[in-house]
Amino acid sequence: MKIRITIITILSLLWAGTAFSQTHKPKLVLQITVDQLRGDLPEKFMKNMGEGGFRYLKAQGIWYANAHYGHANTETVVGHTVLATGADPAVNGMISNVWFDREKGRLVYNIEDARYPILTENADVDASTEIDQSQVIASTDGRSPANIITTTFSDELMLMTNGKAKVFGVSVKDRGAVTMAGHTGKTFWFSKPKGEFITSSYYYKEYPKWVKQWNKRKFPNTFNNKSWKLMHDRSTYLFGNDDDQPWEMDMAGFGRTFPHQFGPANSPYFGSYLTFSPAGDEITLDFAKELMSIKGVALAVSSFALQENKLPDTYLNRKALRNFNRKRSGNLLILFEPQYFINDFNGEIVAANHGGPWLYDSYVPVIFAGSGLKAQRIVRKTEPKDIASTLANILGTKPPSGADGEVLYEVTNQLNNLN
Numbered sequence: 513m514k515i516r517i518t519i520i521t522i523l524s525l526l527w528a529g530t531a532f533s534q535t536h537k538p539k540l541v542l543q544i545t546v547d548q549l550r551g552d553l554p555e556k557f558m559k560n561m562g563e564g565g566f567r568y569l570k571a572q573g574i575w576y577a578n579a580h581y582g583h584a585n586t587e588t589v590v591g592h593t594v595l596a597t598g599a600d601p602a603v604n605g606m607i608s609n610v611w612f613d614r615e616k617g618r619l620v621y622n623i624e625d626a627r628y629p630i631l632t633e634n635a636d637v638d639a640s641t642e643i644d645q646s647q648v649i650a651s652t653d654g655r656s657p658a659n660i661i662t663t664t665f666s667d668e669l670m671l672m673t674n675g676k677a678k679v680f681g682v683s684v685k686d687r688g689a690v691t692m693a694g695h696t697g698k699t700f701w702f703s704k705p706k707g708e709f710i711t712s713s714y715y716y717k718e719y720p721k722w723v724k725q726w727n728k729r730k731f732p733n734t735f736n737n738k739s740w741k742l743m744h745d746r747s748t749y750l751f752g753n754d755d756d757q758p759w760e761m762d763m764a765g766f767g768r769t770f771p772h773q774f775g776p777a778n779s780p781y782f783g784s785y786l787t788f789s790p791a792g793d794e795i796t797l798d799f800a801k802e803l804m805s806i807k808g809v810a811l812a813v814s815s816f817a818l819q820e821n822k823l824p825d826t827y828l829n830r831k832a833l834r835n836f837n838r839k840r841s842g843n844l845l846i847l848f849e850p851q852y853f854i855n856d857f858n859g860e861i862v863a864a865n866h867g868g869p870w871l872y873d874s875y876v877p878v879i880f881a882g883s884g885l886k887a888q889r890i891v892r893k894t895e896p897k898d899i900a901s902t903l904a905n906i907l908g909t910k911p912p913s914g915a916d917g918e919v920l921y922e923v924t925n926q927l928n929n930l931n
Contacts, residue, residue: 537907538882543692543899545595547588551579551875560750573881574888574922581874582895589622591896592691596664598900598915605661606691609646621650623690628654628714635703635710641780642704643764647686655686656714657695662914664694665900671696672909682709682800684792700803702795704783707732709799726802732777732786732795739771740789746770763788880923884930890922 554566555577561567569575581591583601585608593606601607606622613620629652630636636653666679681693686701693699698716700709700723708727711719719727746752760768764781766788767773774785786792878896898917904910905919906927 541903541907543595543903545592545688545692549876551577551877554877557750569879569881571887572885573879574885574890574920574926576878576890576894576920578891579876579878579894579896579898581876582897586873588685589687589691592688593660594897595899596666596691596694597660597662597912598665598897598904598917599662599912600897600916603662603914603916605659609687610649618651619649621646622659623655623657623687624650624652625654625656625658625712625714626652628656628712630655630703630710630712631716631719632703632706632708632710635706635708638705638780641764641784643784653712654714655690655699655701655712657690657693660691660695663912664692665903665909665912666692666694666697668904668909668912669907670694672907680803682796682803684787684796700799702783702787702792704787707777707783707786722802722805726799731798732783732791735774735786735791736777736782737773737775739773740791741771880920885923885926888922888926894918894920 555570558566558570581594583590583594585601587609589606589609590601593604594600597604609622610619611622612618637647637650639648642648666681669677670679675696679693679697681689681691681697681699682701683689683692684702686699689699689701698711700711702708703710707730709723711723742749742752746755755769757768762768764784766781766785772785772789774789774791775782786795876896878894878899880902895917897915898920901911901915901917902920902923904912904915905924
């Protein structure tokens with residue numbers, strides 16, 4: 513299972529040309545979100561990591577080693593929106609990748625919006641080759657952040673700067689980019705059928721020149737007939753000899769063992785194969801570098817019981833309440849026992865998924881690092897939604913409208929002491 517498609521983990525890095533303080537705000541805030549990275553894994557495998565990266569974060573970062581999501585459904589868009597808004601799904605409205613809309617009488621995809629079609633023809637999800645069945649549910653190719661019913665940190669930054677801030681969301685997945693950019697930022701995501709970064713009319717009437725130039729380069733085609741290979745000898749990997757396991761699936765013909773062949777660029781699954789592998793990250797990074805050249809870019813419970821709050825005060829019930837939105841949540845919320853999940857990969861057998869309330873899904877590392885911050889390990893209980901409130905405090909903006917996370921005082925105290 514590829515790393516990007518499960519649990520959301522946050523690494524917030526802060527850089528500035530001068531010392532951090534309330535009078536010297538960071539010029540750049542870089543927030544990195546890594547899926548399926550359980551909170552203890554970076555330290556567990558630290559001895560196998562190279563210089564920089566997590567070693568840098570541990571040596572110079574404030575590491576919150578006991579951070580857990582507080583809501584029940586830890587699917588991708590739910591976690592992303594909590595990070596962007598600092599609010600629980602019950603407040604920000606993004607309760608799941610897909611939910612049943614009572615007014616429309618059908619299932620809806622989290623960011624679908626028929627009012628704002630994609631600017632590129634035939635760039636929408638191809639139902640015949642799409643593995644992520646939640647995207648196939650969308651009844652339109654249109655996309656927007658309208659279903660997020662609170663402001664985001666990005667929105668508050670834009671308001672504080674009277675629209676002068678540059679906010680962009682770039683991701684392989686549409687929902688990853690849209691949620692982090694908020695209502696006022698600009699967003700681009702990768703089209704698997706086209707092999708290009710695209711957007712909708714919510715953000716632009718036509719593509720900026722630099723986007724057209726990047727897409728014209730056909731950078732994804734550099735992986736034509738290449739493969740995803742191991743970087744080092746198989747014997748140097750902790751689980752190098754366990755690559756071939758009976759419970760692993762052959763995802764759309766990508767193979768169960770290394771090397772994984774991308775095949776020709778005109779094959780129907782080529783775009784999907786890229787997103788299954790680090791190639792998807794390389795493509796996103798290359799596009800983001802082009803963007804950075806732009807001047808000024810800084811960057812089973814019943815609904816009745818939940819509504820009435822007539823539930824015993826238990827771990828699972830608290831999680832369920834924080835995930836419940838009166839207008840969007842269904843009549844029944846089912847939480848599975850540990851190690852069980854619904855297979856929503858169109859009949860394909862997968863070894864793992866995410867979305868549960870249990871610790872292995874909710875536990876994530878939260879790290880702040882940057883010039884002037886000193887290494888510190890914090891073991892008190894925190895939540896990823898605290899990030900939005902903390903960034904708002906650092907930059908002097910108003911917190912997002914639904915945010916109720918706490919300000920992580922270990923970070924702000926260090927920054928305030930740098931004068």
